[in-house]
Amino acid sequence: xxxxxxxxxxxxxxxxxxxxxxxxxxxxxxxxxxxxxxxxxxxxxxxxxxxxxxxxxxxxxxxxxxxxxxxxxxxxxxxxxxxxxxxxxxxxxxxxxxxxxxxxxxxxxxxxxxxxxxxxxxxxxxxxxxxxxxxxxxxxxxx
Numbered sequence: 032x033x034x035x036x037x038x039x040x041x042x043x044x045x046x047x048x049x050x051x052x053x054x055x056x057x058x059x060x061x062x063x064x065x066x067x068x069x070x071x072x073x074x075x076x077x078x079x080x081x082x083x084x085x086x087x088x089x090x091x092x093x094x095x096x097x098x099x100x101x102x103x104x105x106x107x108x109x110x111x112x113x114x115x116x117x118x119x120x121x122x123x124x125x126x127x128x129x130x131x132x133x134x135x136x137x138x139x140x141x142x143x144x145x146x147x148x149x150x151x152x153x154x155x156x157x158x159x160x161x162x163x164x165x166x167x168x169x170x171x172x173x174x
Contacts, residue, residue: 032152037161042068045164046075053080053102056130060138060145063154068162069136072154077104080132088136093121103131110137115144 082100
């Protein structure tokens with residue numbers, strides 16, 4: 032799931048490779064600033080799982096669902112949320128029961144609402160303009 036990308040295509044390829052490592056239901060918490068590659072990585076992951084979907088950032092809709100692949104994907108974006116209560120009100124607990132992959136962009140805003148088995152991925156824009164993805168401390172919930 033980790034790696035370095037110097038283009039959008041390479042970031043999507045990192046996501047596709049991550050999909051090969053997912054064998055069951057899991058929760059992925061994505062952390063990183065604007066433009067760090069979270070949505071492009073997710074686009075690659077969804078494609079790698081075989082879902083015929085046009086993945087876009089759910090910043091305004093908050094949640095997008097991508098069925099039809101090897102595993103269904105729920106893609107959330109916490110960027111516009113201010114309080115944990117807003118996330119709870121949209122049914123976050125029910126989404127976490129999805130028998131597939133749950134991806135939360137900006138998950139670091141509400142770490143207390145993420146399950147303990149969340150796999151944390153950190154996205155960074157490096158000084159040379161490349162992007163890196165690294166796995167954070169904690170249990171690896173996908174496997």
